[in-house]
Amino acid sequence: MFRNYLKIAWRNLMRHKGYSAINIAGLTVGIAACLLIYIVVQYETSFNKQNKNYRNIYHIVTQSVQGNDVSYTPGITVPAVPALRTDLPEATIAAMDVSYGSQITIPAGSGHADKKFIEHSGVVFIEPQYFDLFDSEWIAGNKAVLAEPNMVVIDKSTAIKYFGDWQHAEGKFLKMDNLIDLKIAGVIEDVVSNSDFPFKVLVSYVTLKNYPNNYNYSDEWGSNSSNHQVMLLMPPGESIESVNARLKVFSKKHYTFDIRGTFNFLQPLSDLHFDTRFGNTTGDHITSKATLFTLSFIGVLIIIMASINFINLTTAQSVGRSKEVGIRKVLGSSRKQLVFQLLGETTMIVVTSGFLALIVAKLALPYLENISSVPKTMGLLSAGSVLFLISTLISVVVLSGIYPALILSGFKPVLAIKNKITAASIGGVPLRRGLVVAQFAISQLLIIGTLVALNQMNFVNSADLGFNSSAVLVIPGYTDSLSLQKMGQFKQQQLQKPQVKSVSFISDAPSSDNNWASNFYFDQAPDDVDFTVFLKAGDADYFKTFGLQFVAGGGYAPSDTINQMVVNETLIKKLGIKNPKAALGKTLRIGGRGVWAPIVGVVKDFKTNSLREEVKPIIIAPGKRVLSLAAIKIQTGSLTQTVAEIQKLWEKTYPEYAYNGYFVDERIAQFYKQENQLALIYKLFAGVAIFISCLGLYGLVSFMAVQRTKEVGIRKVLGASVGSIVYLFSKEFLILLSISFLIAMPIGWYMMNGWLQSFVYRIDLGAGVFLAAILLSVFIAGLTFGYKAITTALVNPIKSLRSE
């Protein structure tokens, strides 16, 4: 019996090669797309779960309420660490201070000179308690070594990178930021990639206390750096609400005066990877749940589309199979047997597609890193993905097989044998139309998504930032006294090059994802202003280098300390000053212990952060001690060559440091990595969806063409023109297309409008996008069925009539 089914199934496949190919191609692409989406979603949701304390680990974070501003930072103040140990005695607390860029130098040894490495991530000052929270495998040493100052633990692959092997790393020395000598006291196994704690150079936390100025380490309650973070392990059974209530009391007690309004609360480890309120995590990236949801949603849509193709083609074809079904029934096949037979055929197609999908997914996997954070090394097959594939296959069989099987097996044998089953009599026509509408709607939805995302990203990437970001090279340097001394000389030498237009030492580019926030006082008032101000420091050439425009006054005179300030329009607006000129001469003071300094200029607003955020109130002031970056404006043209020359000079000036320059506009583009990826995802999957729906459409039109050959013949004999016959074919599809547009438009609007809300600066969601979407889908659909419709219309009528 089973063999018989397989045989019939196989021959059916072969006899209708075209339809089978369409079904298999659609399903293959659909399943492969879903599998890849699964891998991305699975990867992102697996973050940190490998820790056995996963459920009981928390991140203590900070919320600051100042007037109407509520801001969040993952950091917590330094003195809070011992205070928390006192107030939450049952918790295990681990503090860490993350460095987002450090130079590690391996001192010259036998056979090699100094080896310099720039580590953009993974360098951290950390307490030994960290290892009570997180699982780690020690290859050499143990956590106790981190209780001593000037000790460092590195991971295996870093050991290999620095020393060539990990066996002999223990006991060797390295130098951090040309400042701290560290002894390697332990080696740990590499941290898995799906961890938000990818530490590879772990310096003992107590070391930090000896270098407060270099790492913004301050033991004041009022100073909070987002780099200084605290994790804690609560005993099982402790409720997060009760701990948060205690933290509220804790915050009230310790955050007083101008830092009242600061509160600590717990962020469960399970939320850490998805909580977009906090920018700087210790990991590589975070992913919003909304993005994962969008991805999964797209995956489901695509599977539905592929299943719809299947249902449409199978029910359409079922008319041709009615005779077979009728005969089988006459010969004694029960309905159940028929359903199983037909489901068997579906299963065969679906399983074939599943295998092909595996191959396609395998080939596409290495490219996944372009649209997601999944590492290149990610494998395709895991228990999860196999299970997912199997359950996808089963649901596709059920989704796409049951209905046609029920329809076919329900045929009355007498009618079926007489070939009296027509497309109309099986009642599938409205359903098929409905499914085509659904398919069109899904494609259009994805087209709308693509167009909006691309438009917005285009807008973002080419937006006027209010300053000149192109051809400005930034070289991160250091603020040790020796480096600061060399500033002037370096600047003069660079300026001698004709291609260098301007050089400025700065703390921060005009647009960046750094936020250096402070409370501030205005116009000699005793109380601080009720909003936070953001600081950027730079020497007097800051304005020239970045082409900032003044609406009143001008830049400040060169100075090593803060004695004059420039502010932006937003700041004075927020202070209630209408005329920028009126602000000149008024005094400002940064923080409770700063000095009063007058405003000498007001710059036109520029985009201070990414376009997701409002322009912030900004103070730009001199202050030599924090100017760690050299910004160099270069004449466009011979960029590469000039950069090489600048690098040479830089390395000569600062021989102990590794060169690590970048262009400001490239860094700004990095702000939108996730969004650009999302736009790419939309583009990709809209392509997949369009492909699948075109396949289905092509199949349906081919089927219609076969079904209506006789009708077309008769019409032509009676004098119908080719045009009128093509119209006959297209009319229905155009109507269906319009209906689907009416469905896709509001959903698309709702979806993409929601997405655009995450940008403060965004495109208008006008009629244009929707018009383009429908025109595009009409065009694509027209291409798909136009050819078939025309060839059918062109057939010699005698031929089509004889074939009856």
Added chain:
Amino acid sequence: MIKITDLEKFYRTEEVETIALNKLSMEINTGEFVAIMGPSGCGKSTLLNILGMLDDPDGGSYMFNGAEIAHFTERKRANLRKHNLGFVFQSFNLIDELTVFENVELPLIYTKVPAKERLSRVEAVLEKMQIMHRRNHYPQQLSGGQQQRVAIARAVVNNPKLILADEPTGNLDSSNGNDVMELLTDLNEQGTTIIMVTHSEHDARYSHRIIRLLDGQTVLENILI
């Protein structure tokens, strides 16, 4: 074997109601060879479909081997059908995707005959129908007469007690038609009951009894032997 009483069948379309069978009664005994004749549209096929349990009557009773079929579920009827009935149609109704051998094998598969036995039984019946040499051909590769022989082979492979034939010679020339009638007569002589619908007086003469229908009612019965 078969006893129908006041059998009724209506076809309702939007405008008209056709009475296909009008309180039809008849009895057919085991071992009989009955021909049913009548003008086009008089209800012959309708009757045969009901007798073959492919269709439900709208009224009256249908006793098959002493059991009332009218109340049977579709499942029960399918079961009864596959063990007791064989069908031969005017248009052969072979499955195009299956070979001659596989077409004939199909009823045995549905009655769960083991594969080995299937092979021998199908070969035997193909031999008998003199179509063995075409066992691996597909229906489209055969002549009409050959196709009908395959169809008959398929109808008898399960040793049915009753064969229902609806114009079995309708699509055949007279020589092929006579071959088919000879086959049916042979089967009848070996004990199979046969009910055959035909328009041909010539073919009808192979039977024992001719029942003539008009507008869904019996008008005449000719006993030939």
